[in-house]
Amino acid sequence: MTQPPDKFESLLHEKRVIHPTAETKSRTYIKDYEAAYKQSIADPEAFWDQAAKELEWFSPWSKVLEWNYPWAKWFVDATCNISYNCLDRHVKTWRKNKVAVIWVGEQGEERIFTYAELYRQVNRCANALKSLGLKKGDRVTIYLPKIPEQIVAMLACARIGVIHSVVYSGFSAPALQSRIQDSEARLVITADVGYDRSKVVNLKIVVDQAVANCPTVEKVVVVRRQQPGVPLSASKEIDWYEWLKNQKPTCEPEKLDAEAPLYILYTSGTTGKPKGVVHVHGGYMVGTYLTAKYVFDLHDDDIYFCVADPGWVTGHSYIVYGPLLNGATILTAEGKPDYPDPGRWWSIIEQYGVTVFYTTPTAIRLLMKYGEDWPKKYDLSSLRVLGSVGEPINPEAWEWFYHVTGSKYPIMDTWWQTETGMILITPLPSIMLKPGSATRPFLGIEADVVDREGNSVPANTGGFAVIKKPWPAMMRTIYKDPDRYKSYWNIIPNCYTAGDVCRKDEDGYMWFMGRADDVIKVAGNRIGTAEVESALVSHHSVAEAAVIGVPHKTAGEAIKAFVILKQGEKQSAELIKALMAQVEKELGKIAVPRAIDIVPSLPKTRSGKIMRRVLKAKELGQDPGDISTLEE
Numbered sequence: 227m228t229q230p231p232d233k234f235e236s237l238l239h240e241k242r243v244i245h246p247t248a249e250t251k252s253r254t255y256i257k258d259y260e261a262a263y264k265q266s267i268a269d270p271e272a273f274w275d276q277a278a279k280e281l282e283w284f285s286p287w288s289k290v291l292e293w294n295y296p297w298a299k300w301f302v303d304a305t306c307n308i309s310y311n312c313l314d315r316h317v318k319t320w321r322k323n324k325v326a327v328i329w330v331g332e333q334g335e336e337r338i339f340t341y342a343e344l345y346r347q348v349n350r351c352a353n354a355l356k357s358l359g360l361k362k363g364d365r366v367t368i369y370l371p372k373i374p375e376q377i378v379a380m381l382a383c384a385r386i387g388v389i390h391s392v393v394y395s396g397f398s399a400p401a402l403q404s405r406i407q408d409s410e411a412r413l414v415i416t417a418d419v420g421y422d423r424s425k426v427v428n429l430k431i432v433v434d435q436a437v438a439n440c441p442t443v444e445k446v447v448v449v450r451r452q453q454p455g456v457p458l459s460a461s462k463e464i465d466w467y468e469w470l471k472n473q474k475p476t477c478e479p480e481k482l483d484a485e486a487p488l489y490i491l492y493t494s495g496t497t498g499k500p501k502g503v504v505h506v507h508g509g510y511m512v513g514t515y516l517t518a519k520y521v522f523d524l525h526d527d528d529i530y531f532c533v534a535d536p537g538w539v540t541g542h543s544y545i546v547y548g549p550l551l552n553g554a555t556i557l558t559a560e561g562k563p564d565y566p567d568p569g570r571w572w573s574i575i576e577q578y579g580v581t582v583f584y585t586t587p588t589a590i591r592l593l594m595k596y597g598e599d600w601p602k603k604y605d606l607s608s609l610r611v612l613g614s615v616g617e618p619i620n621p622e623a624w625e626w627f628y629h630v631t632g633s634k635y636p637i638m639d640t641w642w643q644t645e646t647g648m649i650l651i652t653p654l655p656s657i658m659l660k661p662g663s664a665t666r667p668f669l670g671i672e673a674d675v676v677d678r679e680g681n682s683v684p685a686n687t688g689g690f691a692v693i694k695k696p697w698p699a700m701m702r703t704i705y706k707d708p709d710r711y712k713s714y715w716n717i718i719p720n721c722y723t724a725g726d727v728c729r730k731d732e733d734g735y736m737w738f739m740g741r742a743d744d745v746i747k748v749a750g751n752r753i754g755t756a757e758v759e760s761a762l763v764s765h766h767s768v769a770e771a772a773v774i775g776v777p778h779k780t781a782g783e784a785i786k787a788f789v790i791l792k793q794g795e796k797q798s799a800e801l802i803k804a805l806m807a808q809v810e811k812e813l814g815k816i817a818v819p820r821a822i823d824i825v826p827s828l829p830k831t832r833s834g835k836i837m838r839r840v841l842k843a844k845e846l847g848q849d850p851g852d853i854s855t856l857e858e
């Protein structure tokens with residue numbers, strides 16, 4: 227983390243509170259948060275031990291937690307399999323014929339999988355993976371649009387102990403390539419195309435380019451959605467449906483150590499190289515199971531709609547694993563919230579009787595722009611619980627979301643990270659809410675706001691958000707980079723530093739204010755400034771680049787770049803366009819700066835480090851704080 231300023235001023239002083247309705251309270255699992263929380267942190271290991279016993283294990287643990295600061299092992303010596311708990315556990319019961327997944331395509335198509343059908347598909351896919359010689363510990367990259375095969379492929383890998391690395395299908399070839407290379411994947415699973423507001427996005431071409439430089443990749447499996455199907459090379463490429471067709475619908479799940487890796491998920495940090503966050507079967511299973519159950523208050527009659535893409539951690543934990551572990555019915559929809567019109571999600575809620583709706587502040591702000599008439603057109607009375615994730619939700623967007631859905635459904639503003647694996651700071655439906663606050667720590671979680679030395683700061687003073695004790699779904703390491711993992715636990719003594727700035731109010735409610743490091747949250751997507759800078763510098767005209775996040779009305783933050791050109795290069799509108807295209811080519815659309823300024827110099831420390839903080843203050847007309855280390 228780069229040095230953040232010593233003091234943080236929080237400008238938000240929202241006063242409104244909202245109490246749960248009697249209906250919400252009567253149904254929810256945790257009726258008295260204060261009492262449950264107190265009990266859970268009096269003995270967190272006993273708390274997690276109880277939670278773990280709600281799931282099935284092949285053999286029990288000798289110890290709940292082994293904590294060798296900063297290395298954790300949860301459910302020591304136990305064996306389990308997360309796919310068994312997502313599928314077999316339900317298929318043995320009446321849930322066999324319950325709907326597991328409802329998928330709605332961008333063109334309005336619908337595909338429905340019962341637990342039994344999902345089980346068969348996953349088992350076929352697991353057998354198909356085995357037929358290619360894949361085995362426990364191997365890595366598979368999944369680069370798919372938001373289609374059910376993504377879920378099937380993830381669970382199939384998990385079933386046989388293969389580690390999946392899902393890469394968001396909006397990433398470009400170089401970004402995909404570096405992720406495949408880092409994980410040394412033996413197989414890539416992709417599709418011919420994805421759809422974006424009816425535009426066809428050719429994914430196969432991206433994979434072809436990426437894989438050309440990935441010698442570890444032996445085969446590429448392609449889900450062919452278009453007719454006639456794209457041609458496949460006989461030696462290396464396999465059609466998904468052919469691959470599964472003759473496989474048996476049963477496959478014994480691998481009995482895995484609780485600490486066996488489940489997946490690697492690459493996320494942006496403060497350097498140019500994305501980090502491969504590693505999660506494991508046992509603890510991750512317990513953490514995502516319990517948070518999904520209590521935060522969304524999942525019961526068997528729920529229809530749970532999460533708008534995330536499984537390419538991000540929200541999709542991993544709260545489309546796939548957490549809800550399936552609970553035997554829930556999940557709804558997932560391809561496409562954007564305003565396509566074909568801004569009634570898209572509201573109409574899905576009405577049509578399917580969605581009860582739990584988990585979305586993002588960016589999407590809410592986008593829908594807000596289109597006005598209240600859109601949600602008003604639809605019957606949203608099936609809803610019970612709402613959710614928000616990925617970035618701070620401003621009180622105005624919170625209030626709008628609350629109001630247009632009926633002014634009675636609690637909004638769970640869930641704070642967590644790719645690294646944390648599970649929701650850590652969040653309301654439960656039964657607690658008092660404050661619009662704009664992620665409220666309180668989840669059961670079993672001890673969180674605080676501290677200064678750089680680790681001392682708690684007074685109420686309503688900004689500081690660093692930290693977690694004081696290990697939790698079961700925490701990442702276990704950064705793939706091939708244990709030092710980078712350790713750094714999370716070294717920044718502030720004796721705790722996990724999230725990289726977020728936060729304040730706690732007089733009621734202990736937490737108000738997240740954004741990142742303290744060089745990570746930008748654009749529409750909830752996590753983008754490292756260093757990655758964008760290195761993409762810009764890879765253009766032949768650019769000598770140096772610096773990137774900052776600036777406030778944006780819909781996306782929360784937008785990327786702004788400052789570029790120094792090489793000598794002899796001339797500024798022009800074409801050049802700016804070419805620089806934007808360069809970032810799109812290197813990283814993908816989501817990382818393209820909204821504005822690029824050509825500048826003669828950049829603020830730097832005497833040791834030559836760019837002071838983005840100074841650039842940002844200047845851009846926003848704020849006081850840059852301590853600039854004693856500034857050279858130019």
Ligand code: WTA
Pocket residue numbers: 493538539540614615616617618619639640641642643644645664724725726738739740741747750751752
């Ligand atoms: C931000 C997404 C405020 C935060 C699950 C965190 C939030 C980063 C919230 C992790 C929230 C996520 N309120 N900020 N409810 N949820 N964040 O890894 O800055 O993509 O550190 O995980 O998102 O982003 P990531």
